Amino acid sequence: MIDSLRDMLRVLDLEKIEENHFRGESRDIGGKSVFGGQVLGQALAAACRTVDGRIAHSLHAYFLRPGDMNAPILYEVDRIRDGRTFNTRRIVAIQHGRPIFNMAVSFQIEEGGYEHQSKMLDVPGPDGLPSIVEMRQKAAELDPERFKGRPTLQLPIDIRPIQPSNPYLVDSEPPFQSIWFRTVDTVPADRALHQSILAYASDFVLLGTATLPYRKSLREKNVHMASLDHAMWFHRDFRIDQWLLYVMKSPSASNARGLAIGDVFTQDGSLIATIAQEGLIRVNAEK
Numbered sequence: 189m190i191d192s193l194r195d196m197l198r199v200l201d202l203e204k205i206e207e208n209h210f211r212g213e214s215r216d217i218g219g220k221s222v223f224g225g226q227v228l229g230q231a232l233a234a235a236c237r238t239v240d241g242r243i244a245h246s247l248h249a250y251f252l253r254p255g256d257m258n259a260p261i262l263y264e265v266d267r268i269r270d271g272r273t274f275n276t277r278r279i280v281a282i283q284h285g286r287p288i289f290n291m292a293v294s295f296q297i298e299e300g301g302y303e304h305q306s307k308m309l310d311v312p313g314p315d316g317l318p319s320i321v322e323m324r325q326k327a328a329e330l331d332p333e334r335f336k337g338r339p340t341l342q343l344p345i346d347i348r349p350i351q352p353s354n355p356y357l358v359d360s361e362p363p364f365q366s367i368w369f370r371t372v373d374t375v376p377a378d379r380a381l382h383q384s385i386l387a388y389a390s391d392f393v394l395l396g397t398a399t400l401p402y403r404k405s406l407r408e409k410n411v412h413m414a415s416l417d418h419a420m421w422f423h424r425d426f427r428i429d430q431w432l433l434y435v436m437k438s439p440s441a442s443n444a445r446g447l448a449i450g451d452v453f454t455q456d457g458s459l460i461a462t463i464a465q466e467g468l469i470r471v472n473a474e475k
Contacts, residue, residue: 196344222255225391236380242295249291314368359404363438398438398446
């Protein structure tokens with residue numbers, strides 16, 4: 189298994205401290221604080237460890253404080269409801285005695301019923317598209333001085349933009365983008381694990397959709413960005429090690445916040461998840 193994927197799986201494999209309490213470690217993927225997708229994936233993994241035979245169908249989370257990459261994260265799970273068909277869990281992530289994140293997850297037994305879904309866009313397939321890592325390597329010579337010499341980290345997720353562009357050469361684009369993505373290698377056939385990895389991967393590029401019209405401003409001004417909240421709805425079963433299409437749009441940006449919404453499809457057009465995130469986009473923040 190490729191090292192970056194093995195590291196991510198290790199991060200999502202939480203240590204059980206006692207009943208309803210789990211501990212997770214962090215992996216540096218190049219940011220100043222813990223990657224938000226990591227906390228999402230770990231919190232969902234913790235919740236799944238307290239539910240038997242039911243599948244997560246939705247989660248709603250808030251990021252409260254930046255996470256410290258050099259300290260473990262404690263996940264406390266509150267089993268607030270166990271019903272005949274639904275289970276609800278509340279998870280709080282804690283570092284240095286303070287909550288950095290909280291999330292509610294709802295689980296359901298599998299049931300039949302009405303079915304309809306949005307239609308997948310007609311887009312080029314993933315074969316032949318450059319990965320986001322390859323694009324970063326090609327753009328490195330245009331990096332600002334403060335980024336010179338930074339390493340190009342290998343990611344556990346193979347991300348391939350459908351409309352690849354160099355952020356240093358493009359000033360403005362509509363707030364819409366699509367990517368293909370999957371893990372860089374196969375992973376065990378555990379549905380809860382695949383959901384946790386999707387939660388992890390869903391945070392990589394979603395908020396950036398809201399900044400596409402302002403790329404020139406992002407390059408020239410001091411802009412601070414951070415995830416504020418994150419919601420996911422799981423519609424159908426999927427495998428995270430097979431290609432998925434992530435179609436994202438940003439319907440609004442205002443009051444130093446941007447909203448982005450995404451749909452995730454399998455290659456054969458099945459809608460498997462819908463994701464929404466609002467984030468801070470503060471211009472001219474203090475350095």
